[in-house]
Amino acid sequence: MSENGHSHNSTNSHILVNEFDYYEPTTVEEAVGLLQQHGGNARLIAGGTHLLVLMKMEREVPGVLISVNKIPGLDAIAVREDGGLIIGSRVSIRNLGRHPLVRARYTGLAQACDSFGSTQIEVMGTVGGNVCNGSPAADLVPMLLVFNAEVLLKGAQGERAVPLDQFLVKPGVTAIRPDEVMVGVALPPAPENTVSAFHKMVRVVADLAKASLGLMLVRDGDRVADLHMAYGAVAPTVIRIPEAEAALLGRTFTPERAAEAARIASERITPIDDVRSNAWYRRRVVKVMTEDALNALWAEAGRDQPLPLAASPNGVKTSIPGDVIPQLRRGEQREIELTVNGVKRQVRIFSNDLLLNVLREKLHLTGTKYGCGVGECSVCTVQLDGKPVLSCLTLAVEAAGREVITVEGTAKPDGTLHPLQEAFIDQGAYQCGYCTPGMLMTLKALVEENPQPSEEEIREYLKGNRCRCTGYSSIVRAVLAATGQKVPEK
Numbered sequence: 001m002s003e004n005g006h007s008h009n010s011t012n013s014h015i016l017v018n019e020f021d022y023y024e025p026t027t028v029e030e031a032v033g034l035l036q037q038h039g040g041n042a043r044l045i046a047g048g049t050h051l052l053v054l055m056k057m058e059r060e061v062p063g064v065l066i067s068v069n070k071i072p073g074l075d076a077i078a079v080r081e082d083g084g085l086i087i088g089s090r091v092s093i094r095n096l097g098r099h100p101l102v103r104a105r106y107t108g109l110a111q112a113c114d115s116f117g118s119t120q121i122e123v124m125g126t127v128g129g130n131v132c133n134g135s136p137a138a139d140l141v142p143m144l145l146v147f148n149a150e151v152l153l154k155g156a157q158g159e160r161a162v163p164l165d166q167f168l169v170k171p172g173v174t175a176i177r178p179d180e181v182m183v184g185v186a187l188p189p190a191p192e193n194t195v196s197a198f199h200k201m202v203r204v205v206a207d208l209a210k211a212s213l214g215l216m217l218v219r220d221g222d223r224v225a226d227l228h229m230a231y232g233a234v235a236p237t238v239i240r241i242p243e244a245e246a247a248l249l250g251r252t253f254t255p256e257r258a259a260e261a262a263r264i265a266s267e268r269i270t271p272i273d274d275v276r277s278n279a280w281y282r283r284r285v286v287k288v289m290t291e292d293a294l295n296a297l298w299a300e301a302g303r304d305q306p307l308p309l310a311a312s313p314n315g316v317k318t319s320i321p322g323d324v325i326p327q328l329r330r331g332e333q334r335e336i337e338l339t340v341n342g343v344k345r346q347v348r349i350f351s352n353d354l355l356l357n358v359l360r361e362k363l364h365l366t367g368t369k370y371g372c373g374v375g376e377c378s379v380c381t382v383q384l385d386g387k388p389v390l391s392c393l394t395l396a397v398e399a400a401g402r403e404v405i406t407v408e409g410t411a412k413p414d415g416t417l418h419p420l421q422e423a424f425i426d427q428g429a430y431q432c433g434y435c436t437p438g439m440l441m442t443l444k445a446l447v448e449e450n451p452q453p454s455e456e457e458i459r460e461y462l463k464g465n466r467c468r469c470t471g472y473s474s475i476v477r478a479v480l481a482a483t484g485q486k487v488p489e490k
């Protein structure tokens, strides 16, 4: 038994040590009130992919968590009259990156979303969490900065819009006040002839950036009419370097001037040595990355590709179903109901119970595995309302009233295997027992979303599920076979 009387099972998947009071306000005003009431002891939580990792490492030990996930409207993307966008703070990385207007007009922002380490993190992580965690390596921030984004905040003193460059203070610190909630980001319209791109240097796809670069360029004939460049992971915050931009701004583009801009940028950054890279290498990367990126973007700006007309975006939501769940207090258990593999289940949970340990230890569904516990391996993937999520980073209370599918629910009740399971056996894709359940659950979500995925789409979707033993060829073949597509020769 732990100090708080909460029994720990030998399977050890309960690794969120501290308990907390958990609130689910249904308006921003309620959230602001709670922040006022609890002061520095409280943290807001959205996707939890950053905060829960810090809490597991006990680098954050809040006594109160305030979820923004039941506040309607924060997950919407709206088009302003002038063609700009208002992006709600709870819009997921995945929904942002797939939005047709974002892809067409703010292309680099969509590329930044695509660059995230795993599909599951894209599904769970939010715009608000990415901006408010204050990480110099946060991937959305360089692109939001080059598009002159403003952070929209609501607090006890009312509403304010803070230019993003003034919002970023130092690593892990932003200008948000203790009683403020970020409600969204405002993006001005992208001028005609705007091109943009995001570049990220990583060791492996799952890593945060060693260095990243967001660019926005407006071409007028041979002249650079406008240029914004923002760098991530090479200074205490994401930064723009006006001196580097000035090497090209208002001038005729030449490769020599692009090289000069790159040289200036590499001199002005203030990189550090850390676990991901060292300062010397980061300077080299910034120089090469800037020069290559400028030349490529200039070439793209010369192509005759008019931007599509502004249209009502697909998938804009203005509200979420209001399912008010009573708050949980630390030390107290509460019963929640969730549907697991088609069956309604009631479980008693503490505030710090994770979906993973509810599944494994309370419902004895041990098909879902516990690997890293911090979002990096994806062996714990289950479907939550059809979407692939990491059960090691999902609070159990977040699953209340929702539908969970685990690997045990993949076959039909009569035992007939799912076509993916059949194909895994036929193609020898059943590799190790640890990764296979997570891979199956991720791929099940993929084929439900995209019934005939290409090989590239399969590999991209599976990027966060890491195999260290064999590789992915048999798995790709199995998905192609299960979806009735041609399977390449071995």
Ligand SMILES: Cc1cc2nc3c(=O)[nH]c(=O)nc-3n(C[C@H](O)[C@H](O)[C@H](O)COP(=O)(O)OP(=O)(O)OC[C@H]3O[C@@H](n4cnc5c(N)ncnc54)[C@H](O)[C@@H]3O)c2cc1C
Residues within 6 Å of the ligand: 043, 044, 045, 046, 047, 048, 049, 050, 051, 052, 053, 068, 089, 090, 093, 115, 116, 117, 118, 121, 124, 125, 126, 127, 128, 129, 130, 131, 132, 133, 137, 138, 139, 140, 176, 180, 181, 182, 183, 206, 207, 208, 374, 375, 376
């Ligand atoms: C395995 C792994 C891979 C990752 N890969 C990437 C990557 O490739 N690129 C990248 O940029 N990041 C990455 N991350 C970091 C993280 O997933 C993202 O930053 C994500 O966008 C955070 O969003 P969230 O909703 O999960 O944030 P949360 O964890 O919910 O919150 C993060 C912080 O923001 C605050 N916050 C959240 N919402 C609000 C709000 N509305 N108002 C005020 N404050 C708020 C919280 O209090 C907290 O301090 C990765 C994380 C993991 C674990």
Ligand code: FES
Residues within 6 Å of the ligand: 369, 370, 371, 372, 373, 374, 375, 376, 377, 378, 379, 380, 381, 390, 391, 392, 393
């Ligand atoms: S155990 Fe959940 S991602 Fe590794």
Ligand code: FES
Residues within 6 Å of the ligand: 431, 432, 433, 434, 435, 436, 466, 467, 468, 469, 470, 471
């Ligand atoms: S399938 Fe588990 S390590 Fe390769």
